[in-house]
Amino acid sequence: MEKQPHKAIKLIDLKKHYGDNQVLKGINLEIDYGQVVCIIGGSGSGKSTMLRCINFLEQYNGGEVQINGKLLGYGSDAQGNLQLAPSHITQNDLSEVCMVFQQFNLWPHMSVLENVMSPLLRVHKLNKQAAREKALSVLEKVDMAHKIDAYPGQLSGGQQQRVAIARSLGTDPKIMLFDEPTSALDPELVGEVLKVMKSLANDGMTMVIVTHEMGFAAQVSDKVVFLAKGLIEEQGDPTTLFTQPKSDNLKSFLSTWSERNSGIV
Amino acid sequence: MLDFSVVLKYSDSLLNGLWTTAWISLLSILIGFVLGIILCLGRLSSHSVIQYSCRFYISAIRGAPLLVQLAIVFYFLPYWGINIPPIAAAIIALSLNTAAFQAEILRGGFQVIPNGQKETAWSYGYSAWQRFRYIELPQVLRNTLPSLTNETIDIIKNSALISTIAVTDLMRITQTYSSTTYRPIEFFVSAGLLYLLLTSCISVLGRHLEARLTPH
Numbered sequence: 001m002e003k004q005p006h007k008a009i010k011l012i013d014l015k016k017h018y019g020d021n022q023v024l025k026g027i028n029l030e031i032d033y034g035q036v037v038c039i040i041g042g043s044g045s046g047k048s049t050m051l052r053c054i055n056f057l058e059q060y061n062g063g064e065v066q067i068n069g070k071l072l073g074y075g076s077d078a079q080g081n082l083q084l085a086p087s088h089i090t091q092n093d094l095s096e097v098c099m100v101f102q103q104f105n106l107w108p109h110m111s112v113l114e115n116v117m118s119p120l121l122r123v124h125k126l127n128k129q130a131a132r133e134k135a136l137s138v139l140e141k142v143d144m145a146h147k148i149d150a151y152p153g154q155l156s157g158g159q160q161q162r163v164a165i166a167r168s169l170g171t172d173p174k175i176m177l178f179d180e181p182t183s184a185l186d187p188e189l190v191g192e193v194l195k196v197m198k199s200l201a202n203d204g205m206t207m208v209i210v211t212h213e214m215g216f217a218a219q220v221s222d223k224v225v226f227l228a229k230g231l232i233e234e235q236g237d238p239t240t241l242f243t244q245p246k247s248d249n250l251k252s253f254l255s256t257w258s259e260r261n262s263g264i265v
Numbered sequence: 266m267l268d269f270s271v272v273l274k275y276s277d278s279l280l281n282g283l284w285t286t287a288w289i290s291l292l293s294i295l296i297g298f299v300l301g302i303i304l305c306l307g308r309l310s311s312h313s314v315i316q317y318s319c320r321f322y323i324s325a326i327r328g329a330p331l332l333v334q335l336a337i338v339f340y341f342l343p344y345w346g347i348n349i350p351p352i353a354a355a356i357i358a359l360s361l362n363t364a365a366f367q368a369e370i371l372r373g374g375f376q377v378i379p380n381g382q383k384e385t386a387w388s389y390g391y392s393a394w395q396r397f398r399y400i401e402l403p404q405v406l407r408n409t410l411p412s413l414t415n416e417t418i419d420i421i422k423n424s425a426l427i428s429t430i431a432v433t434d435l436m437r438i439t440q441t442y443s444s445t446t447y448r449p450i451e452f453f454v455s456a457g458l459l460y461l462l463l464t465s466c467i468s469v470l471g472r473h474l475e476a477r478l479t480p481h
Binding site for chain 1: 379381382384385386387388389390391392393395399400403404407
């Protein structure tokens with residue numbers, strides 16, 4: 001991948017609270033283009049909130065989120081004070097960022113093909129023929145081309161998630177965010193989704209993945225970030241982080257995880 | 266003895282009345298649907314003045330008899346110097362009435378759409394209008410169709426009240442002939458059957474549409 005002048009994502013002292021509940025207490029993180037970063041941590045550590053701030057599904061309260069060097073969600077008024085930017089400007093700044101959700105969020109009244117085509121027709125203004133070709137090619141990539149006329153309700157969770165990934169891919173994102181993409185899946189369906197994600201990682205996609213799949217995180221990520229209580233407690237390459245955890249929180253997090261899995265594997 | 270042959274003698278007039286009932290009701294349903302969507306969006310608006318105005322309107326309409334609303338439209342508009350034919354008054358009153366009911370039906374339809382679907386649309390860059398048009402409305406229509414069919418049937422039946430403001434609908438014609446021929450039972454039974462015919466058509470149509478809109 002060619003050298004980009006800006007970081008794909010830069011978080012500077014990112015803060016977010018709901019009422020009195022401080023969920024993110026100052027996150028600093030830089031992610032390069034082409035990097036795969038997995039975010040791990042216990043529930044309530046703020047990992048999903050952090051991801052949702054990167055996509056501005058949550059308005060953050062302090063610090064900065066920069067996408068490709070540009071401040072996200074806010075702009076300066078005439079006096080130089082920061083103001084919430086109009087929604088369509090924020091959407092435009094996010095045009096190369098796509099989110100894959102835990103609950104897939106396919107639109108249930110559209111077939112598989114229509115789900116993938118819809119953003120291409122409505123937002124990217126492709127003509128029908130071009131949108132269809134594009135949709136078919138990305139559905140091929142996630143191995144769902146045989147189900148184009150099915151409706152989301154007729155698909156397994158794993159198939160729905162693969163369609164959701166295809167829908168993202170259709171819009172040619174530079175950055176893909178995954179919010180616990182396999183957490184809502186039956187165990188036997190997790191593999192097919194991880195396989196697709198792995199092939200994206202191999203293709204050089206910039207990916208930020210909130211996940212509980214430690215094995216997957218160890219295999220594909222360039223960097224693993226461990227969040228605890230709204231702060232980054234530890235980060236580094238997966239081998240070091242998983243084999244030589246420094247903080248007590250991470251040690252106990254990893255041992256809980258391996259205990260839970262040792263009985264099965 | 267019952268003698269339905271007298272009804273047949275006036276069947277042309279009755280069918281004319283049925284036609285009047287049908288088109289006035291259906292036109293009112295359509296106008297009411299458009300107003301209902303606007304009311305419903307107002308009711309769901311975060312702007313408190315808009316939200317409470319819509320709430321007030323819906324409660325007021327739902328809480329007062331249609332007959333009263335008809336009378337108000339029919340008698341008050343001329344009072345303000347606006348002269349309109351009875352048919353127009355009937356359509357206005359029925360539309361304003363059904364708008365409130367449809368707004369509540371639609372509100373239920375909008376509220377059951379999971380937030381995640383709307384977030385997804387936003388994150389793909391859909392404008393508020395596109396999200397409404399392509400993501401929400403089709404699902405709302407599909408999910409509320411049974412209730413909207415019901416409301417259409419209700420309006421057809423309630424439209425009998427417009428006979429009180431001199432619209433020659435099915436009910437008005439039935440009343441006229443039942444008193445001139447002294448055959449109320451024959452005429453009212455026939456009118457009942459004609460209303461039933463019309464409402465049955467609507468419910469068949471509704472079910473047909475439902476089947477077409479449901480993908481699986």
